[in-house]
Amino acid sequence: MPFGPRGGDALDAALDDRDALGFVFIGRGPDPNLRYLTGREFDTTVVYVRVAGESHLRVPSTIETPEIPGVTTRIDDKPPGKAAATVLGSEATSGTVLAPQTIPHDAALHLESAGYDLASTPVLNEVRAVKDDDERAAIETVQRAARRGIARAAEILADATTDDRTLVWDGAPLSTERIRRQVNVALAIEGVDAAGATSVDVGGRERSGKTAAEDDTSAVVLRADDPVVVSVAPRGRDGYRSALARTFVVDADGGWERRAHVACDAARDVALVEAGPGADAAFVGSEIRAETAAFGFSPSEEVARDVGGGIGLSLRESPPLDGDTELAAGNVVRVRTAVSDPENGRIELVDVMAIDDDGPTFLGDPPTSLDPAAWSQ
Amino acid sequence: MPFGPRGGDALDAALDDRDALGFVFIGRGPDPNLRYLTGREFDTTVVYVRVAGESHLRVPSTIETPEIPGVTTRIDDKPPGKAAATVLGSEATSGTVLAPQTIPHDAALHLESAGYDLASTPVLNEVRAVKDDDERAAIETVQRAARRGIARAAEILADATTDDRTLVWDGAPLSTERIRRQVNVALAIEGVDAAGATSVDVGGRERSGKTAAEDDTSAVVLRADDPVVVSVAPRGRDGYRSALARTFVVDADGGWERRAHVACDAARDVALVEAGPGADAAFVGSEIRAETAAFGFSPSEEVARDVGGGIGLSLRESPPLDGDTELAAGNVVRVRTAVSDPENGRIELVDVMAIDDDGPTFLGDPPTSLDPAAWSQ
Numbered sequence: 001m002p003f004g005p006r007g008g009d010a011l012d013a014a015l016d017d018r019d020a021l022g023f024v025f026i027g028r029g030p031d032p033n034l035r036y037l038t039g040r041e042f043d044t045t046v047v048y049v050r051v052a053g054e055s056h057l058r059v060p061s062t063i064e065t066p067e068i069p070g071v072t073t074r075i076d077d078k079p080p081g082k083a084a085a086t087v088l089g090s091e092a093t094s095g096t097v098l099a100p101q102t103i104p105h106d107a108a109l110h111l112e113s114a115g116y117d118l119a120s121t122p123v124l125n126e127v128r129a130v131k132d133d134d135e136r137a138a139i140e141t142v143q144r145a146a147r148r149g150i151a152r153a154a155e156i157l158a159d160a161t162t163d164d165r166t167l168v169w170d171g172a173p174l175s176t177e178r179i180r181r182q183v184n185v186a187l188a189i190e191g192v193d194a195a196g197a198t199s200v201d202v203g204g205r206e207r208s209g210k211t212a213a214e215d216d217t218s219a220v221v222l223r224a225d226d227p228v229v230v231s232v233a234p235r236g237r238d239g240y241r242s243a244l245a246r247t248f249v250v251d252a253d254g255g256w257e258r259r260a261h262v263a264c265d266a267a268r269d270v271a272l273v274e275a276g277p278g279a280d281a282a283f284v285g286s287e288i289r290a291e292t293a294a295f296g297f298s299p300s301e302e303v304a305r306d307v308g309g310g311i312g313l314s315l316r317e318s319p320p321l322d323g324d325t326e327l328a329a330g331n332v333v334r335v336r337t338a339v340s341d342p343e344n345g346r347i348e349l350v351d352v353m354a355i356d357d358d359g360p361t362f363l364g365d366p367p368t369s370l371d372p373a374a375w376s377q
Numbered sequence: 378m379p380f381g382p383r384g385g386d387a388l389d390a391a392l393d394d395r396d397a398l399g400f401v402f403i404g405r406g407p408d409p410n411l412r413y414l415t416g417r418e419f420d421t422t423v424v425y426v427r428v429a430g431e432s433h434l435r436v437p438s439t440i441e442t443p444e445i446p447g448v449t450t451r452i453d454d455k456p457p458g459k460a461a462a463t464v465l466g467s468e469a470t471s472g473t474v475l476a477p478q479t480i481p482h483d484a485a486l487h488l489e490s491a492g493y494d495l496a497s498t499p500v501l502n503e504v505r506a507v508k509d510d511d512e513r514a515a516i517e518t519v520q521r522a523a524r525r526g527i528a529r530a531a532e533i534l535a536d537a538t539t540d541d542r543t544l545v546w547d548g549a550p551l552s553t554e555r556i557r558r559q560v561n562v563a564l565a566i567e568g569v570d571a572a573g574a575t576s577v578d579v580g581g582r583e584r585s586g587k588t589a590a591e592d593d594t595s596a597v598v599l600r601a602d603d604p605v606v607v608s609v610a611p612r613g614r615d616g617y618r619s620a621l622a623r624t625f626v627v628d629a630d631g632g633w634e635r636r637a638h639v640a641c642d643a644a645r646d647v648a649l650v651e652a653g654p655g656a657d658a659a660f661v662g663s664e665i666r667a668e669t670a671a672f673g674f675s676p677s678e679e680v681a682r683d684v685g686g687g688i689g690l691s692l693r694e695s696p697p698l699d700g701d702t703e704l705a706a707g708n709v710v711r712v713r714t715a716v717s718d719p720e721n722g723r724i725e726l727v728d729v730m731a732i733d734d735d736g737p738t739f740l741g742d743p744p745t746s747l748d749p750a751a752w753s754q
Binding site: 064107193235301322 | 407418420421438439440441478479480481482483484485495497554557558562564565566568570571572573612614678679682683692693697699
């Protein structure tokens, strides 16, 4: 396990700044904050307390007591709020305690009735937004796996033959669901988890012919002129996510796909120009949208809602690219450009961009080609 | 998407019982309660309110507004507590509002300052513990995929050759990590998500020789006499989990493995005898442990902590097999039997049991054989 606990120094600074006694986080299972603070996942609710420069974890007796370097871990089967109060009590029986504003209500009431004053803090979101070298490397490793997943989809589409415009692969009609499974196989071979986030779709294209796959009646059989959007967001073993989406067309019958793809590609490049340290996040988002518009396309509804934002242990974290934030070196940001049209479908590109002191780069810099045969692994 | 919203009737009954105005749930992303209430997953925080026999969902403008049959969905970018109060306000401006006791503290404060009295309810845990036919079928489908995953591990172990007692497969030393990836490939082919829950290990066996796999330095090269515990808990596309673990030995050099395996298998059978509707859950747990002891083995630490419990949208949910609960028809329960020994390693079997009116059955009833060559797919 290369990832140990993180965030202690930032918590201490926040405590110092607010003249507070301690910090409490109560979380469960795949909670990314808990993963950040402990380097682990838990199947059950556990309690993290930072007090007097030390990290403490309280876990129920139903799970194995983990050994985490730098974190004092004990069994405590009391309700989480009481367990937290017990840890704090060894330092002081009153004082200000910082916690995320979403701390469970029952725990907050326990802490208040034990004599502490609760105050909310955004410190976890803030510290997680700036990645260290190990975190950045972890995301880049997952992004390489993501690229292999997308490459598998490109390979299948490039290999497909056509039967009256319907795509056929490996002896059977090629559906979105068949590609999705093959992409997930490629991700599994790379040792990452698909995280339920792999999708293969044909945008808003009207379809009458659907096929019922074994467990997914929404699987659509593809035609040669469909723009096929393949999107993955796998999770590595250490919990870090990446995100990559590409659109492929086997045999375009019109110019719309190519023109829309050029617009998305150009909008993607805008991120590389604008998203340096110190840039205003909302400005970057609006410039990406403006570039799409400059090519005569409206950004798709998806991009109108979400042009991207921080990625790490969560798929969506700080900073949002629409937010009132200044980008900083260490931010790692998902960037989405997309154009959609009720008749023609959707073109979408998603990448992950790391912002360094000398500017942004796309992790792994995967190709953007619309032609699956041109997509190198 | 075969799974729509659930739980409305149970919520209405709880509201009626407590003379309450409405029920509020605030959740995010993979939250299983949110999945249960809406049939969906969300990347962001959303608000569910049940009031006047109707379900309402409030989502931020950053995500696509989902269309869910029977759920009135609107965009609301206010903080979750305020959004919930707005929905409740269309019915009444005061009254008792039920919520899980872990409702986010900031939302609870918003609701209270808006004039509502908050009261906690365990109704979600209770209703989720009793599965309907569709839910049971969903878990059984995932368990069939889990079986294919375990079968892949058995196949590899059965095919492996030995080189000075080290297992060799496909031209290279066979490590736990290589098996883990192959199991995940098999799960991906079945269309389910490994959910980060696949593990392949040799129990507590002492080892000096380790190999560094690409991204996991803890991968252990296997020997012919290692009891290899292969454990999976995949998630289907509709969110339901299953759990299956088997232990294989390629070439046992002592009798311990066989005797320990017989004990675990017998303890597993005890569940089939004891776990009918109306049985005391804690009694079932203690009987399973007692059977292991009757063969002269102490249940492993893992089983001492966790002999099993409800499984569904969560890997661990109600009823726990150690809890003060009565089992009921409709419960679906994970059952774990295991024996460990510092010198010999660990034997473990995990299954999922459905409890029907006429008694319990193991879903899919997969074989338990210790010999990988005898494990049929």
